[in-house]
Amino acid sequence: MRYKNYIKWSRMPTTWCPGCAIGIVFKQLTFTLEDIQMPKSEMSVVSGIGCSGRAAGYFDLDSVHSTHGRALPIAEGIKRANYKLNVIVFSGDGDLVGIGGNHLLHVARRDVNLTVICINNETYGMTGGQMAPTTKKGTKTLTSTHGSAYFPMNIQQIVTSTPKHFYARSSAFRISHLQKCIKEAIAWEGFAFVDVISYCIENFGRRMGFKSPFEMLDKIKQDYRINYKPEGLLGDFELGILKNDDQKS
Numbered sequence: 001m002r003y004k005n006y007i008k009w010s011r012m013p014t015t016w017c018p019g020c021a022i023g024i025v026f027k028q029l030t031f032t033l034e035d036i037q038m039p040k041s042e043m044s045v046v047s048g049i050g051c052s053g054r055a056a057g058y059f060d061l062d063s064v065h066s067t068h069g070r071a072l073p074i075a076e077g078i079k080r081a082n083y084k085l086n087v088i089v090f091s092g093d094g095d096l097v098g099i100g101g102n103h104l105l106h107v108a109r110r111d112v113n114l115t116v117i118c119i120n121n122e123t124y125g126m127t128g129g130q131m132a133p134t135t136k137k138g139t140k141t142l143t144s145t146h147g148s149a150y151f152p153m154n155i156q157q158i159v160t161s162t163p164k165h166f167y168a169r170s171s172a173f174r175i176s177h178l179q180k181c182i183k184e185a186i187a188w189e190g191f192a193f194v195d196v197i198s199y200c201i202e203n204f205g206r207r208m209g210f211k212s213p214f215e216m217l218d219k220i221k222q223d224y225r226i227n228y229k230p231e232g233l234l235g236d237f238e239l240g241i242l243k244n245d246d247q248k249s
Contacts, residue, residue: 001033001034001037001038001039001040002034003027003030003031003033003034004030005034005040005060006030006033006034006040006059006060006061007030007058007059007060008057008058008059008060009060011057011058012058014026014054014058015054016051016054017200017201017202018213019201019212019213019214020051020200020201020202020213021119021121021172021196021198021199021200021213021216021217022051022052022055022119022198024172024175024198025117025119025172025178025196025198026055026058026090028175028178028179028182029088029090029117029182031179032179032182032183032186035179035183036183036186036187038086038186040060040061040062041061042084042085042086043061043062043085043086043087043088044061044062044063044064044075044078044085044086044087044088045059045061045062045063045064045087045088045089045090046063046064046066046071046074046075046078046087046088046089046090046091047063047064047065047066047071047089047090047091047095048066048067048068048069048070048071048091048092048095048096048099048100049066049067049068049069049095049099049126050068050091050092050094050095050124050125050126051092051119051125051126051200052090052091052092052095052119053065053066053071053091053092053095055090056090064078068095068099068100069095069096069098069099069100069101069103070100070103071089071091071095071096071100072089072096072100072103072104072107072114072116073103073107075087075089075112075114076107076110076112076114079112079113079114080112083113086115086186087113087114087115088114088115088116088117088186089114089115089116089117090117090119091116091117091118091119092118092119092120092121092125093118093119093120093121093122093132093133093134093155094123094124094132094133096116096118097118097132097133097134097153097155098124098132098133101133101153104158105158107191108158108159108161108162108165108191108193109162110191111162111164111190111191112190112191113189113190113191114191114192115182115185115186115188115192115194116185116191116192116193116194117182117185117194117196118155118193118194118195118196119196119198120134120155120195120196120197120198121198121199121200121204122134122135122136122139122152122204123135123141123200123203123204125200125202125203125204126203128142128203129141129142129200129203129204129207130142130143131143131144131148133152133153134152134153134155135148135150135152136148136152137149137150137151137152139208140207140208141204141207142203142207155167155193155195156169156195156233156234156242157233159191159193160233160242160244163244163246163247164190164244164245164246164247165190165191165242165243165244166184166185166188166190166191166192166193166241166242166243167193167195167241167242167243168181168184168185168192168193168194168195168240168241168242169181169194169195169196169197169234169238169239169240170194170195170196170197170239171196171197171198171220171221171224171239172196172197172198172199172217172220173217173220173221173224174224174226174239177226177239178194178196180241181194181241182194184241184243188243197220197224197239199213199216199217199219199220201213201216223237224237224238224239225237225238225239226238226239226240227239227240228240230242
């Protein structure tokens, strides 16, 4: 199985803006599926609303483009109906953590056997670049023109608050590390969340002063470093994998 077999080429090119990080993550997922030789008949992809949500229509396999914030409960329903399926949720931070934040709390608490890939670009990109629950404090957006007054939602602490957990943070720049995170998340028996530091140049980056997608990608490269053996939680600008299979701790 080649990575190209997982893609619906009749719908190419995608509607994502040139240089958008979503395309990078989408391709790394297909590379990972090729690496583990995942049969298309044994998987399903679910996405919500937003730029990332369009990914469901680009996979050449069973997929669902769900309503806003409902990717997780729909994915859980699919998994409970057919527990043998590998169900992957591919969506954005606004959909998963904002509109669907309550679902994230309880799907993680129930340890539903799902793999979640979150495109974390800190904004609602599709609707103009509004402040998201992941927007860093002080960042200027369409709805926080003087800078966000709030601290961002800490996804890491939400996911790791349960004794048994899998949380990985990677980035659109560290593609080998990203593939490793996705591969381990798919293999994990239980709820697995891959938080991918990404970027939106058109409705977020340009407002922040970036001139090109490369500048934003290079900023991620400079800011984030991989911690291969984290002790405790990851630092704000650390990439790595946190997993605990001890359900009694």
